[in-house]
Amino acid sequence: MGVIQALDIQLTNMIAAGEVVERPMGIVKELVENAIDAKATRIDILVQQGGIQSIQIVDNGLGMDSVDATMAFERHATSKISKTQDLWSIKTLGFRGEALPSIASVSEVKLETNNGSESTRVEIQYGQLISARPYPCNQGTMIHISGLFQKTPARLKHLKTVAYENSLISDVVQKFALSHPEIAFSFTSDSKQTFKTSGSNDLLEVVFQLYGKDVAKNSILIDDGDTDYKVRGVCVHPQFTRATRNAISVFLNGRMVRPYRIQKAIIDSYTNYIPSDRYPIVILNVTMDSQLVDVNVHPSKWEVRLSKEQQLEHLLREIIPNAIHSHIQAPIVNMEKVVKEKIEIQSLFENNDQPIQRVFKEEPVQYVAPRVMSEVENDLPSSIGIEEKIVQAPMQQQEEKIEPLQKKSFPVLKVIGQMHGKYILCEGVEGLYIIDQHAAQERVHYEKFLNEMDQLKHIMTECLVPHMIHSTNDLVRRIDEINLAVKDLGLEFEVFGDDSFVVREIPIWMKEVEEGVFLQDLIDSFKDEKEITKNKIHKHKIATMACHHSIRFNRILNETEMNEVVSQLEKCEQPYHCPHGRPTFICLDASRLEKEFYR
Structure with a gap:
């Protein structure tokens, strides 16, 4: 007798649910994608107890007739594709026909739908159809999920706290709002509405809701592309950063994905503007021919190629x-x-007899703690309990039209003094400008060295004694990759034995540094790099050179020297940040100063 047998439909659906429905957030994602595919212009998400008790999605989309309302719960039943060729050109967010039957196999489902000509109510309990009958309801679809995982306790016990699950749902709803600003979204948790957008197709309005007015006003609109890709969205001024990469949102044809290499390209784009331990706020929607992207990679659809x-x-x-x-x-x-x-900080210590209350600033910029969102990016250790770290900012009412950041030229500055031997003070039209003298000189020398490298990299001088650089065998085997990366520096390494390099000539621009130390540091910097890029080499090594040649703190400058620092900074191509991403100067707004003096 054979031991291999076909699984029944219910068991098959429950197995599929393990891939599609990992937690309440996954259910919300699948159902909202269905609503978007149904041409909805308004989508309301309501959850109880982080979605563990219930999830309800209401949309005003196309709706379904009575036949489709029941057929939708059959496995691999879908209106999105019909033949093999369709898989290579998917234009909808959903297409597998697995989500609804998988969800219904591990929960109790009530569906009400109206396609404009007939309305239907379908009830399913843990994979078993209970009823399907006519039922009066509004145009669109309402789907209610309850009793999630009650009959699969192994799955239920792996869910985390209510606050944690709720934060993941909140994050995915907000990402939907960023990717589809033309749709009005609302999110209600435990009968309290915490997030809402108007659907006015204004991305800055959604940015305002999530990050506050200051971030929205300092957003730079992007609308560019090439023959294959069109990139639209916003990148925020480097003044506003985050501790994790969770504020980088990338959507491909309106689909939220986890594109590690694309995120890395965005982070690299900010390298010269923010410190290495900070991350930018960027929202980009990349559109392309659907044949260029393969979304049939994983059932959860977070990954694409x-x-x-x-x-x-x-x-x-x-x-x-x-x-x-x-x-x-x-x-x-x-x-x-x-x-x-x-x-706010003082209030934590002044009255220990009273419970501590969070006092929100005028424009709260965090809607959820970064570590909460990081599981959505698959990088949060499962052992971390974060319910106490959630910060839910109140919904903001947008009373003014938010305009993106406008272009500005370098301000006209007049030196008025120095502070503590560290900062040069200047007055300008906007207010009081404070220049970090060391950071400013770093920027000046950094650009000077880059220009010298470009002009003098082909002028070589032979070393009287060749430089021997000790390294590792694995780097020696990557000699071609290393030489390609340092070619623009005018350098070339030769293999010498199993674990060493030799350099016989150097470009003349290296007269500014200790040659042997520079070459050893250069090779050492490759050790932890899986992918060697010349941009990182330029930035790191030249920034170090610039730092060593710059004015140190606690040095008193005369008026002539201070004016020279300002003049040199003004001539820089990018005068606003040092090579390490720190600001070279800041401005204390004159109107704000007047308020402090009650003017």
Whole structure:
């Protein structure tokens, strides 16, 4: 007797649910994608107890007739594709026909739908059809999920706290709002509405809701592309950063995905503008021919494959720095915000008998703690309990039209003094400017060295004694890759034995540094790099040279020297940040100063 047998439909659906329905957030994602595919212009998401108790999605989309309403719960029943060729050109968010039957196999489902000519109500309990009958309801579809995983306790016990699950749902809803600003979204948790957009197709409005007015006003609109890719969205001024990469949202043809290499290209684009331990706020929707992207990679549809991914990376590394460079300006310090933060911190210690209350600033910028969102990016350790770290900012009412950041030129500055031997003080039209003298000189020398490298890299001088560089065998085997990366520096390494390199001549620009130390550091910097890129080499090594040649803190400068620092900084191609991404100067807004003095 054979031991192999076909599984019944219910068991098959429950197995599929293990891939499609990992937690309540996955259910919300699948159902909202269905609503978007149904041409909905309004989608309301309501959850109880982080979706563990119930999930309800209401849309005003096309709806279904009575036949489709029941057929939708059959496995691999879908209206999105019909033949093999359709898999290579998927234009909808859903297409597998697995989500609804998988969800219905592990929960109780009530579906009400109206396609404009007839309305239907379908009830299914853990994979068993209970009823399907006519039922009056509004145009569109309402689907209610309850009792999730009650009959699969092994899955239920792996869910985390209510607060944690709720935060994941909140994050995915907000990403839907960013990817589809033309749709009005609302999110209600435990009968309290915490997020809402108007569906006005204004991305800055959604940015305002999520990150506050200051971030929205400092957003730079992007609308660029090439023959294959069209990139639209916003990148935010480098003044506003986050501790994790969760504020980088990338959508491919409106689909939220986890594109590691695309995220890395975006982060690299900000390298010259923010410190290495900070991440930018960027929202991009990349559109392309659907045949260029394969979404049939994983049932959850978080992963995709791009046939021209490297081309997109190069495009982003070009258009994002160009957008930032053309709109960059000195950060304006919000004095009112600084005072409020100080009051808030003091309140934690002044009255220990009273419970601590979170006092929100005028424009709260975090809607959820970064570590909460990171599981959506698959990088949060499962052992971390984060329910106490959630910060839910109140919904913001947008009373004014938010305009994107406008281009500005370098301000006209007049030196008025120096502070503590560290900062040069200047007055300008906007207010009081404070220049970090060391960071400013770093930027000046950095660009000077880059120009010298470009002009003198082909002028070589032979070393009287060749430089021996000790390394590792694995780097020796990567000699061709290393030489390709340092070619623009005018250098070439030769293999010497199993674990060493030799350099016989150097470019004349290296007269500025200790040659042996520079070459050893250069080779050492490759050790942890899986992918060696010349841009990183340029930035790291030349930034180090610039730092060593710059004015140190605690050095008193005379008026002539201070004017020279300002004059040199003004001539820089990018004068607003040092090579390490720190600001070279900031501005204390004159109107804010007047408020502090009650003027």
